[in-house]
Amino acid sequence: MVKKIKAVLLPIMTTALLLSACTSESVHEAPKDATAENTAARAKLTYTDFAGKKIGAVTGGVYDEVAKNSLNAEPVYYSEISAGIEDVRKGRIDGYGYDLSAVRVIIGMEGNEDLDYVEVPAEFFTAPMGAISANPDIVKKFNAFLDAAEADGSLREMQERWVRNVPDLDSPMPDIILDGKNGVLKVATNPAALPFSYIGAGATPKGYSVELALRFAAREGMNIEFALLDFGGLIPSVISGKTDFAIANISITEERKKSVLFTDSTYDDQMGIIVLKPGGGGAAEKTGGGFIAWMQTGIERNLITDGRWKMVANGLGVTMIIALAAQVFGTVFGCFICFLLMRKNKFVKWIGSLYCGLIHGTPVVVLLMITYYIIFGSADISNVIVAIAAFTIVMGAGIAQNLKGAIDTVDPVEIEAARSIGFSAFRAFKTVTLPQAVRRVLPAYTNGFVELVKATAIVGYIAIQDLTRAGDIIRSRTYDAYFPLLFVAAVYLIVTSICVLLFKSAVKKWSVSAMQ
Numbered sequence: 001m002v003k004k005i006k007a008v009l010l011p012i013m014t015t016a017l018l019l020s021a022c023t024s025e026s027v028h029e030a031p032k033d034a035t036a037e038n039t040a041a042r043a044k045l046t047y048t049d050f051a052g053k054k055i056g057a058v059t060g061g062v063y064d065e066v067a068k069n070s071l072n073a074e075p076v077y078y079s080e081i082s083a084g085i086e087d088v089r090k091g092r093i094d095g096y097g098y099d100l101s102a103v104r105v106i107i108g109m110e111g112n113e114d115l116d117y118v119e120v121p122a123e124f125f126t127a128p129m130g131a132i133s134a135n136p137d138i139v140k141k142f143n144a145f146l147d148a149a150e151a152d153g154s155l156r157e158m159q160e161r162w163v164r165n166v167p168d169l170d171s172p173m174p175d176i177i178l179d180g181k182n183g184v185l186k187v188a189t190n191p192a193a194l195p196f197s198y199i200g201a202g203a204t205p206k207g208y209s210v211e212l213a214l215r216f217a218a219r220e221g222m223n224i225e226f227a228l229l230d231f232g233g234l235i236p237s238v239i240s241g242k243t244d245f246a247i248a249n250i251s252i253t254e255e256r257k258k259s260v261l262f263t264d265s266t267y268d269d270q271m272g273i274i275v276l277k278p279g280g281g282g283a284a285e286k287t288g289g290g291f292i293a294w295m296q297t298g299i300e301r302n303l304i305t306d307g308r309w310k311m312v313a314n315g316l317g318v319t320m321i322i323a324l325a326a327q328v329f330g331t332v333f334g335c336f337i338c339f340l341l342m343r344k345n346k347f348v349k350w351i352g353s354l355y356c357g358l359i360h361g362t363p364v365v366v367l368l369m370i371t372y373y374i375i376f377g378s379a380d381i382s383n384v385i386v387a388i389a390a391f392t393i394v395m396g397a398g399i400a401q402n403l404k405g406a407i408d409t410v411d412p413v414e415i416e417a418a419r420s421i422g423f424s425a426f427r428a429f430k431t432v433t434l435p436q437a438v439r440r441v442l443p444a445y446t447n448g449f450v451e452l453v454k455a456t457a458i459v460g461y462i463a464i465q466d467l468t469r470a471g472d473i474i475r476s477r478t479y480d481a482y483f484p485l486l487f488v489a490a491v492y493l494i495v496t497s498i499c500v501l502l503f504k505s506a507v508k509k510w511s512v513s514a515m516q
Helices: 002-027 036-044 063-070 081-090 100-107 136-151 154-162 208-219 231-239 290-307 309-341 346-360 364-375 383-408 412-420 425-462 467-478 483-515
Strands: 054-058 074-078 095-099 115-120 127-129 184-189 197-199 223-228 267-269 271-276
Touching: 054 063, 054 081, 063 074, 063 095, 074 081, 081 095, 081 100, 081 115, 081 271, 081 467, 095 100, 100 115, 100 267, 100 271, 136 154, 136 208, 154 208, 184 208, 184 231, 197 208, 197 467, 208 223, 290 309, 290 467, 290 483, 309 346, 309 383, 309 425, 309 467, 309 483, 346 383, 364 383, 364 425, 383 425, 412 425, 425 467, 425 483, 467 483
Parallel strands: 054 074, 054 095, 184 223
Antiparallel strands: 095 271, 115 271, 127 267
16 A cells, blocks of 8 residues: 555655745855855854854754853754754854764765854864763673774774765765674664764665664674664663664763763764855855756755655655554544543543543643653554554544534434434434534544644654655755755645545545435
């Protein structure tokens, strides 16, 4: 079924994008000045020039404290670096603080010719990075691995290849054999942490930290399973026991040591501040040929390169699996809650009302996190199943209240008439009440499913690569601020439109059959 959906939707998605992206044409202009002479601005601008200015930083990182306490700047928080860079271009912030090794990679990428960087000297600020775990044994073994890698020179070789110099992001990873005789090592990493961890060809994790994790797993005779999380989700995943350890570009701080165990430093990095070149104009994704050229470049960079369209297709399949399964189970669960709400027993009815009130009063993302970290915190089950369970809980409350409201609208006179001619209470409900209630609740049921499909966009918080997450991963690699967003929006629009048409067709057939 998923394959059929992909086959039908993929040709349509590109066409829809052509229509939806037209409004962005005016944004993509040719660079006003992207010549080498602008690099002289870096020599004039220093890290001391940001006092009183706004510097972006990733949520949960260390550079917000550096901006506030050392540079006397105002930190502005972002969940992803691509959004921060776009605000640098728009002039909303004056710079974006990040790992210097990553900054060098970012400004050298295609489409970032309007960017430059300011280096914060190592003697002023240095951030040692390490892996984290809640298991002392893993930390001890990883430190032993680092000592051995430093002794044989392999650690220095990896650093030279990945972080001390600007790496070739498309170069293949070393062939590291994992035999898995001692089990599976669950590793959390951030797919948007160039060049420490990112997604390469074939949607596989790559980077310095990823290679360290793979070599460590090989040394321990284990297979490896990566969980791709936002930076802010790395520490919670370790504390909750969902992963064995986390590694990306995690700076070692005294405050963090109070919550988790750190390994020895894997690399000591400096801070770089991404800024806009003079004359950069603040425009993003610059191309010189207008909308058509922008479209061609966007499709090539975001979909064709490294087969990234496969991530979108797979993400769409995951989104639909979660939505369809949650709708089915949510319908069954909602009918049960509706049964409670219809009881004459006040306590039973109160239980149903309390449940619906709690669900509707709590944000869906919070319910998802509670389901993942608390309800299924110690359970070794698929994250997709956890997401289905969370959305089943949410959908159950909505369907229950909608169904009860529809049942209440049925005229009691019709029910009494059925009883008067000898129908039992159950038969009267089945013959008179239920058909009318179902017909009246179907429009709300349709809207509920559409909202469910869109609500699944948050499952990336628990390391599920759905449609939205696929777009985010592509953005983290290309730093294209517009194309992935517009493309994902177009896909959602097409999917929800098809769902509405299918549900409307079902409503018409139900209405016709009910009249016969």
